[in-house]
Amino acid sequence: MSHTYILTLSCQDRRGIVHGVTGFLLERAGNIEEAAQFNDTDTGLFFMRVRFSCPAAEPDELRQALAAFAEPFGMTWGLHPVAEPMRTVIFVSREGHCLNDLLFRWKSGLLPVDIRAIISNHRDFYQLAASYNVPFHHVAMTKTNKAQAEARQKEIIDAEGAELVVLARYMQILSDDLCRHLSGRAINIHHSFLPSFKGAKPYYQAHDRGVKLIGATAHYVTADLDEGPIIEQDVARADHTATVEDLTARGRDTESQVLARAVKWHSEHRVLLNGHRTVVFR
Incomplete structure (x- = not known):
């Protein structure tokens, strides 16, 4: 069974953020359905929104893994199951x-x-x-x-x-x-x-x-x-x-x-x- 989520994040811009996010999802067999990003050159902040499906992934498991992934980037992030209005x-x-x-x-x-x-x-x-x-x-x-x-x-x-x-x-x-x-x-x-x-x-x-x-x-x-x-x-x-x-x-x-x-x-x-x-x- 596949679950669909929306991941939002922001942090100081640096090389490798998109690569890191897509690699994180690939490791969990995630399929990206929609992605958008923005680099604010005035503030140096990076913003990203990704909608993805992931087989058999429970929200708590993903959140725990995301917390560890986001820490080195200093990310502010959120994970939102699409099925929950x-x-x-x-x-x-x-x-x-x-x-x-x-x-x-x-x-x-x-x-x-x-x-x-x-x-x-x-x-x-x-x-x-x-x-x-x-x-x-x-x-x-x-x-x-x-x-x-x-x-x-x-x-x-x-x-x-x-x-x-x-x-x-x-x-x-x-x-x-x-x-x-x-x-x-x-x-x-x-x-x-x-x-x-x-x-x-x-x-x-x-x-x-x-x-x-x-x-x-x-x-x-x-x-x-x-x-x-x-x-x-x-x-x-x-x-x-x-x-x-x-x-x-x-x-x-x-x-x-x-x-x-x-x-x-x-x-x-x-x-x-x-x-x-x-x-x-x-």
Whole structure:
């Protein structure tokens, strides 16, 4: 029986990394199905993603062997069985277009995720969650209960074993503590082409500046508001006749598509962190 895995790695660039990785897999009768690599000449870092099949190889055995192999290279690495969809929790507030899009793509088999729960500070989408048979958790958020509310959110995330948290138009700022807890595994969709128009009401800011392009940005969540490493962006055209309402309506499709692509690439282990940037093997 053959198992399929995705190996991701990064380290300081040096000769022999690709040779070493392919030799390691060859010794275990591994068959490479897909491979991509990138050498960042600015930082001297090397990044690689390999999808491979390996007969009768168990994850724990491979991880143990990989740890020994990676040590001389100083590699940061991960091994991910393809057959295991990424356990995911979605946060949402009162704008449901991104949530609805993600749920539809998931149920259609277009996203390799397992949506385990939806968390919201409002009750608006409990029926939508029920229609997909996904547990819905209403966690009210006020100025006075933020710590308790986030403790409850963290409890749900940890209980579900979530590897990914998606902020699908969740209109609350996460605390520094929760950002650290979710470091590298929380994706936010910002309805603007960052770094322009950060913070609240970006469509109002865009309209005020008379932009001719509106955009959306999917990025990893950090304690610095709307400053996390960018995964994906896209734009839609606008003109002088567009109202704020027009920009908002036009932007919804862009937001949904950008977030879906970011979630897909992350859940396929195509996104590697490179400081405050990302390497995306599309």
